[in-house]
Amino acid sequence: MQLRNSPARYGLVSVILHWGVALTVFGMFGLGIWMVDLGYYDAWRKAGPDLHKSIGLVLLAVMLLRMVWRFVSPPPPPTPNQGPRTRLAAKAGHLFLYVVLFVVMIAGYLISTADGVGIPVFGLFDVPALVSGLPNQADVAGDIHLYLAWTLVIFAGLHGLAALKHHFIDRDATLVRMLGRKAKP
Template sequence: MVVIMQLRNSSARYGLISMLLHWGIALAVYAMFGLGLWMVTLSYYDGWYHQAPELHKSIGIVLMMGLVIRVIWRHISRPPSAPKSHSTLTRVTAAGAHIALYSILFAIFISGYLISTADGKPISVFGLFDVPATLSDAGSQADLAGQIHLWLAWSVVILSALHGLAALKHHFIDKDDTLKRMLGRSSVDSGA
């Protein structure tokens, strides 16, 4: 049986837009984490010394716009309710983890913005448009925001890895639809 992917979420599974936003942002966050770790190891004489941070900033702005769209979409197309087999603790923990992930991601973007605009210059996004610098105090702002940015980046990677492990636990141990729903499937699709 061919299942045509719906755009909006249903009570049984996530729709195509939610899945693309979820997996796209997850992939971009891990790519940005790797890029960030790599670019701080570059020496001044490396060809990527100036290009990598510009790429990181541009992707960061696009990623922030994607996250804003994701939050808005989450209110337009409500996610499916948690499976009835989930305990109250599981539901509360999942909700708390989602709030923490969104909050940390927004804090990463804010700290990245403060690092990037500490010298008072706007952020050029792939040369297409600029995001203006609104706050700037070069030395102390960049240093403090840089430390916060690093700790938040590690936090979101660790928390998202736990989020992924929890989804795998639900799939392989609990044998429920938690992971299937974010893959566009549910037991309703297979007739189970």
């Protein structure tokens, strides 16, 4: 499999970024849901949120890389059977997923830096608190983080269902291409 995208399929870099981000988003959602029920004396009370923050900041860096990669190696064009409305829905859906994911990550950063302290990343280095002390920063950012995280996983699930619809009902190469395989003629 080639590294870059071609008109026929996604390249290895795009495939790894896509599926890696997808798995990370769902894993982070599960970790976030699990964390809120940890008791005061639970051994994971501090480690769970620290892990969540570290993974979130790495995910932010990966998403910035992914945005650069989209310009370096543009995605393949839509399959020929997709009409104008389907193409518009796909573009709008992808844009929505990107925007919501970035807002979720920024809100997570704002929750964590509300007290003016940087965020340690796996104990290796700290990301500084560039924004802190806004009125109700942690509470407002927390609400945004919570509700948009739910929105993100719901729409990511719908995105997956749309890919399955393309594969099993439309019988086009949309899903096959994101698996890194070449579309069959």
